Amino acid sequence: TGAQESEQAIVIGVLPADPNTDWGMQAYMAADGMPTLPGMDENSLTTSEYLVWVPPEQADSVRAQLSQALSDTPIGAFDVYPTSFGVQEMSIYKVFGYAVAGVAVVILLLGALGLVNISLVTVRYRVREIGIRRSYGATGGRIFIGVLMESVVATVLAGAIGVAAAVALVKAPFVTDFFRDQGLVDIPPFPVDAVVVGLLAATAVGVLAGALPALIATRIKVIDAIRS
Structure with missing residues (x-):
């Protein structure tokens, strides 16, 4: 008859139009209020899935708590079932992880070769210093540990700086805001195992x-070193 019908509904949330997509303004309401909208009834409601x-x-x-809480609601009962999207269970991500690990090992070896x-070169220019230390009673073991620890301390310090920079980058506001804009609500914490692996890799590179x-420093003869 051309008459306009009016219905009232409680809106629980509104999202503005997204300029990056074709979506207009969106309004959210409780599921039990949807049958009150014009043209909607219980048979036209769609099924929704919520992931936790x-x-x-x-x-x-x-799962037990959700099953008990959602067993009887004003709009019906919900089924709660477990599912998994673990990266370890997806072969494509495993291959990608192995490829990244292989590239990282090659880079670490090249870095170790440069060090x-x-x-x-440093030991070559310190031959006289090493000879003087040996003449004052420094054993080959002390010379070995001293030269080795210089390299290890440098690489561990560089590894700690790298890990700190990675954590700062992951936790930076512009990074977290980007992931939230993509729909990620809970930002995962920085993995502790990545920190441990990074520091262990830096230590291993320093040792190598x-x-x-x-070893070359311990084989330097005292007389030749002092005369150089």
């Missing part, structure tokens, strides 16, 4: 880069 991300060790307890060359120069 929880640690694996808390999955069973959270070896620098350490060898300092072992050969330290």
